[in-house]
Amino acid sequence: MAKRVVIIGSGFGGLFAAKALRRADVEITLIAKTGYHLFQPLLYQVATGILSEGEIAPATREVLKRQKNTRVLLGEVTDIDVAARTVTSQLLDRTTVTPYDELVVAAGAGQSYFGNDQFARHAPGMKSIDDALELRGRIFGAFELAELATDADEVDRLLTFVVIGAGPTGVEMAGQISELARRALVGDFRKIDPRTARVVLVDFAPEVLGSFGDHLSASAQRRLKQIGVEVQLGKKVVGVDRDGVTVEDEHGSRSLIPSFCKIWAAGVSASPLGRRLAEQTGAEVDRAGRIATLDDTSLLGHPEVFVVGDMASLKHYPGVAQVAIQGARHAAKIIEGEERTPFVYKDKGSMATVSRFHAVASVKGLRFSGFIAWLLWLAVHIVYIVGFKNRVTTVMHWFVSFLGRGRSERVATEQQVLARLALEQVGDSFSLGSEAQIQERTSRTAKVR
Numbered sequence: 001m002a003k004r005v006v007i008i009g010s011g012f013g014g015l016f017a018a019k020a021l022r023r024a025d026v027e028i029t030l031i032a033k034t035g036y037h038l039f040q041p042l043l044y045q046v047a048t049g050i051l052s053e054g055e056i057a058p059a060t061r062e063v064l065k066r067q068k069n070t071r072v073l074l075g076e077v078t079d080i081d082v083a084a085r086t087v088t089s090q091l092l093d094r095t096t097v098t099p100y101d102e103l104v105v106a107a108g109a110g111q112s113y114f115g116n117d118q119f120a121r122h123a124p125g126m127k128s129i130d131d132a133l134e135l136r137g138r139i140f141g142a143f144e145l146a147e148l149a150t151d152a153d154e155v156d157r158l159l160t161f162v163v164i165g166a167g168p169t170g171v172e173m174a175g176q177i178s179e180l181a182r183r184a185l186v187g188d189f190r191k192i193d194p195r196t197a198r199v200v201l202v203d204f205a206p207e208v209l210g211s212f213g214d215h216l217s218a219s220a221q222r223r224l225k226q227i228g229v230e231v232q233l234g235k236k237v238v239g240v241d242r243d244g245v246t247v248e249d250e251h252g253s254r255s256l257i258p259s260f261c262k263i264w265a266a267g268v269s270a271s272p273l274g275r276r277l278a279e280q281t282g283a284e285v286d287r288a289g290r291i292a293t294l295d296d297t298s299l300l301g302h303p304e305v306f307v308v309g310d311m312a313s314l315k316h317y318p319g320v321a322q323v324a325i326q327g328a329r330h331a332a333k334i335i336e337g338e339e340r341t342p343f344v345y346k347d348k349g350s351m352a353t354v355s356r357f358h359a360v361a362s363v364k365g366l367r368f369s370g371f372i373a374w375l376l377w378l379a380v381h382i383v384y385i386v387g388f389k390n391r392v393t394t395v396m397h398w399f400v401s402f403l404g405r406g407r408s409e410r411v412a413t414e415q416q417v418l419a420r421l422a423l424e425q426v427g428d429s430f431s432l433g434s435e436a437q438i439q440e441r442t443s444r445t446a447k448v449r
């Protein structure tokens with residue numbers, strides 16, 4: 001009988017592990033709580049109306065359609081039993097227990113508010129399609145509310161966008177909101193001038209894009225200034241509420257940045273499945289919840305369990321897509337029967353866009369900034385977007401937004417903007433219920449209409 005391999009997650013780690021095993025004589029079951037492969041690096045373009053969510057999230061089932069040794073199951077993994085070698089997953093009221101001979105866990109990471117979870121209510125993070133669509137509604141909604149407002153201070157608050165975290169996600173997000181206000185929306189409104197919008201990028205660190213080094217960091221900061229982003233560094237965020245963001249400088253003095261639309265782009269917290277595995281195996285978990293693996297990406301005492309990507313802690317490798325992809329391929333080789341060797345991450349470089357036609361890139365010791373770095377960024381992203389169809393439509397949308405001024409994806413629904421807060425109000429006890437209960441509710445709603 002072929003070996004049963006279970007893969008948890010359809011992100012970079014999960015999908016690339018499955019693909020690496022396409023010719024192996026194994027039976028793969030890929031279980032993920034989302035039915036798509038999310039290309040997180042382009043989430044900010046969904047939030048700012050450049051791309052549609054479908055372009056960065058093709059259905060996993062379709063991507064793996066021709067891979068006959070793989071079955072895809074939708075469901076949230078709620079437990080892993082390493083002694084019984086089973087994975088338990090849940091979809092509505094249906095519980096599925098899947099046995100494995102070998103397991104690859106690539107459940108990624110969520111947002112961390114560094115112990116201030118109350119900030120989440122007012123400042124959504126940037127980790128999922130839901131986050132990006134909610135933010136799209138909040139960003140475009142802020143301009144709409146400003147057009148209606150009659151009080152000058154209120155207009156200022158509505159047209160102030162605060163992005164917290166000056167890493168790649170924060171820089172890209174701030175840059176895009178500024179371009180949206182200063183290019184794409186010009187002429188769309190009659191009362192307000194979107195160009196007067198204030199975009200503030202806040203971080204406790206002394207520089208933007210700290211991991212890129214002084215030269216690129218300075219270049220990115222200069223460009224941000226040119227496109228109208230106000231960078232506030234060395235500022236600790238101590239409060240986020242309806243009115244705005246309160247920051248504290250190094251002398252302890254506090255000030256409020258009045259703002260309607262706040263975006264959290266700082267901090268990650270690994271999937272809780274890491275802790276669940278640690279309880280059973282004795283492996284260590286770091287402050288971000290990442291579980292320590294052995295050099296070959298497996299867990300101590302459990303050579304049949306591999307953990308890769310953002311939820312693994314190994315040799316201080318960064319939480320980037322290439323670490324997940326290469327780690328997954330390494331684990332796949334061992335599953336296929338190759339000798340167990342240590343996983344060594346080959347750094348292919350890092351890059352971030354600051355605005356259209358301007359990026360910073362650090363590739364094998366070489367540093368680029370400006371247009372050349374942007375072309376590099378473009379090429380790399382086109383290669384890694386999954387699916388030919390998605391590549392074509394993405395490039396078309398980039399033409400519209402970067403050569404022209406348009407934003408093709410401006411639709412935002414009430415549900416996208418309000419559902420997270422509404423669910424929060426209902427509380428943890430809320431559940432969609434069973435299949436039968438949902439059917440019943442749907443038909444009742446239809447009758448009322």
Ligand SMILES: Cc1cc2nc3c(=O)[nH]c(=O)nc-3n(C[C@H](O)[C@H](O)[C@H](O)COP(=O)(O)OP(=O)(O)OC[C@H]3O[C@@H](n4cnc5c(N)ncnc54)[C@H](O)[C@@H]3O)c2cc1C
Pocket residue numbers: 008009010011012013014031032033034036038039040041042043044075076077078106107108109126127168169271273308309310311319320321322324351
């Ligand atoms: C906004 C943003 C921008 C980024 N930009 C870049 C960039 O420019 N370059 C770069 O290299 N990296 C970037 N990254 C980081 C990169 O996306 C991650 O390092 C990478 O996605 C990690 O892959 P992963 O497989 O570990 O996790 P993910 O890709 O997050 O995948 C996790 C998968 O697990 C599933 N899952 C989670 N919990 C469960 C559960 N309980 N049950 C079932 N399934 C579950 C999820 O649905 C998902 O399919 C960015 C990240 C973000 C959020």
